[in-house]
Amino acid sequence: MRTVLATDLDGTVVFEDGVHPADREALATWKRSGNILVLDTGKSVDAVRLVWHDAGMPTPDFVIAFTGSVITDGDLRPLAVTAHQQVxxxxxxxxxxxxxxxxxxxxxxxxxxxxxxxxxxxxxxxxxxxxxxxxxxxxxxxxxxxxxxxxxxxxxxxxxxxxxxxxxxxxxxxxxxxxxxPPGVSKGAGLRRVLDEFAPGHGDVYSIGDSWNDLSMHEVADHPITLTDSPAQVRAQCEGSVDCAAQLIDRILKEQQ
Missing domain, CATH: 3.30.1240.10 (Hypothetical Protein, Haloacid Dehalogenase-like Hydrolase; Chain: A; domain 2)
Incomplete structure (x- = not known):
């Protein structure tokens, strides 16, 4: 079964100066190893395209955008959408x-x-x-x-x-x-839908995210991980913390060997 990594973007793998080289290489290795990569972000589809696809990052398997309002495939084609009330x-x-x-x-x-x-x-x-x-x-x-x-x-x-x-x-x-x-929308609800509807037969689910809006994503994961400088409330609800995404990915890949 393919292991799933659901990652937040801003403050977790995307920073003011872009994606750090160690994280970039680790994420590419994750995909080459045949695992599933899910981007779970508050960013819009256009913002994901700018900071990820146009930056030459490895194509994810799924993108959960707008904090769960839109789920797309790896090429940003919508699979499921939930819209706001217009008023x-x-x-x-x-x-x-x-x-x-x-x-x-x-x-x-x-x-x-x-x-x-x-x-x-x-x-x-x-x-x-x-x-x-x-x-x-x-x-x-x-x-x-x-x-x-x-x-x-x-x-x-x-x-x-x-x-x-x-x-x-x-x-x-x-x-x-x-x-x-929209009502009922969260990073966690989006991840649950991806796992249930679009990634049947997946293996363990790891999450990594640094902020309060990642808590629902962490609740869905088998192994919720945050960063060492995340808010205390986020750290308290995760099973561990790492200095960077590359550290977590390297650890998981070694355990798979």
């Missing part, structure tokens, strides 16, 4: 009007900036287009990310956003992002 974007925009943050909205292919109140940017959304709220409210959306670099703004916006979205959407925290996705 939700208007309500979120009204809630955070005037706050120091960036409000994005993402269709199946592109990320759009609804409005930006901060000068700071994030590599988590590597390419975004100007967005028009009048048009986007009629567009099928799969993610509504909010980039909030100021912790005081985050502490104010997060509870209000969770209250607004209660029963209507899920809110997942990822460092200085809040990712709003």
């Amino acid at each position: 939700l974007l208007d309500d979120i925009a009204a809630l955070v009007e005037g706050e120091q943050l960036v409000l994005y909205a993402s269709d199946i292919e592109h990320d759009y900036v609804v409005f930006s109140r901060v000068a700071q940017t994030s590599s988590i959304v590597p390419r975004a287009y100007p967005g028009d709220l009048d048009r986007l409210r009629h567009t099928e959306l799969f993610g509504i990310p909010l980039f909030i670099p100021d912790p005081s703004v985050m502490s104010r916006v997060e509870p209000a956003l969770r209250e607004l979205c209660d029963g209507r959407a899920e809110v997942h925290r990822n460092q200085n992002f809040l990712d709003v996705v």
Whole structure:
């Protein structure tokens, strides 16, 4: 049976300067060994294409994008999608009007900036287009990310956003992002669907991810692993930690020999 590695991207294998050489080689070796590679990320399909496929990384077997709203094959062709209620974007925009943050909205292919109140940017959304709220409210959306670099703004916006979205959407925290996705959607739910529907007969499942939005993915894995500098809550719910993804991959491959 083929062993599965489900990996987060940002802060786990994709950094400000890209994918580190040791991780790049380890991931390529993982695929050459016949194992299954799943990218489980909050990024959009377009962002995955930019930081992974266009960067010459090994083609994954599956991609779980938008924190689980979209599942694709390795070539980013959709296999399963779950869209937002169309009225939700208007309500979120009204809630955070005037706050120091960036409000994005993402269709199946592109990320759009609804409005930006901060000068700071994030590599988590590597390419975004100007967005028009009048048009986007009629567009099928799969993610509504909010980039909030100021912790005081985050502490104010997060509870209000969770209250607004209660029963209507899920809110997942990822460092200085809040990712709003459709009801029932998470990295863990996406991984469970991949394992049950698209990878029958798989072997052990390892996960590696560094943030709070990875917790549901870790719950699905047989062996949840995080990074040594991850938040304490994430470390507490994993069976171990590593300094980098290459360290975990090398360990698993040695055990398979």
